Amino acid sequence: MAPHEELLQKYLDGQCTREEAETLMKWLQSTGSHRALLHSMQQEFERSMHTHAEIPAAISDRIETRLLQDISAGKVVNMRARARRNWMIAASVALLIAAGIYSYRVTRPAGTPPALTAQRTEDVAPGSNKAVLTLANGATVMLDSAGNQVIRQGSTTVLQQNGQLQYDSKPNEGTVGYNTLSVPRGGQFHVVLPDGSKVWLNSASSLKYPTAFTGKERSVVLQGQGYFEVSKNAQQPFLVKVGEMEVQVLGTSFDVMAYSDESSINTTLVEGAVKVAGRVLKPGQQARFDPLTGSFSIRPADVQQVIAWKTGFFEFDNAGLDDIMRQVARWYDIDITYTDKQTDRTYGGRISRSLPLSEILHMLEPNGARFTLEGRKLKVSSTE
Incomplete structure (x- = not known):
């Protein structure tokens, strides 16, 4: 020590x-x-x-x-x-x-300036609660962390309160439509579906779902990353469709990560049971599917690391800089370019997602990276 x-x-x-x-x-x-x-x-x-x-x-x-x-x-x-x-x-x-x-x-001597006035002349604030709700009739509603409103669609009432949507549907009345909740880069949002299931959406993600679950199954379509807490209903299984993959659920908590710029679609089970590609996962396991090769595997997962985004953190364990920067780009809504070959150094640790971008970069710099920020464009170079 x-x-x-x-x-x-x-x-x-x-x-x-x-x-x-x-x-x-x-x-x-x-x-x-x-x-x-x-x-x-x-x-x-x-x-x-x-x-x-x-x-x-x-x-x-x-x-x-x-x-x-x-x-x-x-x-x-x-x-x-x-x-x-x-x-x-x-x-x-x-x-x-x-x-x-x-x-x-x-x-502190009189006249001495504070220890720190600004780390950089430019900075980017962290993401916040924001999303766009597309209604069944094609109309769009802008959502943010401060908004409180009631949205009515036929027999469905949607309550927006701060960073959450809550559905109240009467499935036997009117026609069931589909809504899409789209979260941009630099955003996150939380929705309570008509059956009471809860979904947290990470940056650059979307969820398409019906205004009422009336059929033999409860089916939603995910792009990006979402954390699910599904209400139990054995007579009406819950399905999450992600591209060509499908996650079958009875009642459980799990994370699905399916960004197009990542090499695999990952389903990580926190508790309960889910079935992916005919295989049943146990709590603490992760199913990985490679859309390019069609390969599928199940392995142990660090659950806390996987769902750290939901609790307000980035968490890494021997992660390469490019892996980290993809997450940073989505949360801070920035574009990243690399000016030279990346080092093979790895990073580990836990960083709050509530920090401004400059502080994140300051923590990464000692490991051989240099950053130049111009507006929302970040250039990454090596110091080695």
């Missing part, structure tokens, strides 16, 4: 002296990246302390992300194996920063 990590552990254990605490503060301010970390954490705590008696989970997650990436720059961080110790370290820094904000301000 590095000396400063040992000090952090001592602080958590209540054994850190005032002098050692001051040493930690000086270390956090010793380089540009540490000062950026400190300033960013200060801003988060200042915003949260007004309304929260305890540190919110979202804030602590962002602290954990920044701390781990800063301490372990250039390394592949196995977040799961080190989860408890890393959380303890992050918690100790949280307490240290919360307690040290006042002294930091007082001791």
